[in-house]
Amino acid sequence: MQTFRSKIDWWFWGVVIATTGLLLQFLWTMYVKGTMQQYPEHAALYxxxxxxLWWPIFNTRYIVTEQHLTIRSMLFKWQINHSDITKISTSHNLISSPALSLDRLRVDYQKDGVASHILISPKDQQAFCKALNQTLSEH
Incomplete structure (x- = not known):
C-alpha cells in the first residue's frame, strides 16, 4: 500500500490562510469587546x-493498493478497481474535485459499465502512475 498526499497550490494556501486570519481576527475582536458570550453561535460558526477550511489539507490523499485506488477527501471516499482504470492523463480542469492543485491527473475508469472520471493531484505524479502500473498520457 502506498499513500500519496495532494499537491497544494500557492493560491489554495493563500485562501485558507487569509480566511483563517480574518476569522481569527473576528474571534479576537469578539473576545476583546466581551461579545463572545452574547453571540456564542457566531464564535462556534467561525x-x-x-x-x-483546514480539513482537506490534512485529509486529502490517494491510496494505491494491489487491487484498488482509494481517494479520500473530507467525508468523501472513492474506490476504483485497478482493472477499471482505462486511462490517466494530465489536466488543468477547474471542476470541483478531490484535488488541492490545478496540476491534476484525470483518471478515466469504468464503473458498472459506465465511463466516468475523477480529477486528482498527487504531489509526485510519476510515482503515483508507477504505483498504479499506468503510463501518463498528455491531454
Missing part, C-alpha cells in the same frame, strides 16, 4: 469554518 471555529467550524476554520476547521472545514
Amino acid at each position: 471555529f467550524l469554518t476554520i476547521a472545514i
Whole structure:
C-alpha cells in the first residue's frame, strides 16, 4: 500500500490562510469587546469554518493498493478497481474535485459499465502512475 498526499497550490494556501486570519481576527475582536458570550453561535460558526477550511489539507490523499485506488477527501471516499482504470492523463480542469492543485491527473475508469472520471493531484505524479502500473498520457 502506498499513500500519496495532494499537491497544494500557492493560491489554495493563500485562501485558507487569509480566511483563517480574518476569522481569527473576528474571534479576537469578539473576545476583546466581551461579545463572545452574547453571540456564542457566531464564535462556534467561525471555529467550524476554520476547521472545514483546514480539513482537506490534512485529509486529502490517494491510496494505491494491489487491487484498488482509494481517494479520500473530507467525508468523501472513492474506490476504483485497478482493472477499471482505462486511462490517466494530465489536466488543468477547474471542476470541483478531490484535488488541492490545478496540476491534476484525470483518471478515466469504468464503473458498472459506465465511463466516468475523477480529477486528482498527487504531489509526485510519476510515482503515483508507477504505483498504479499506468503510463501518463498528455491531454
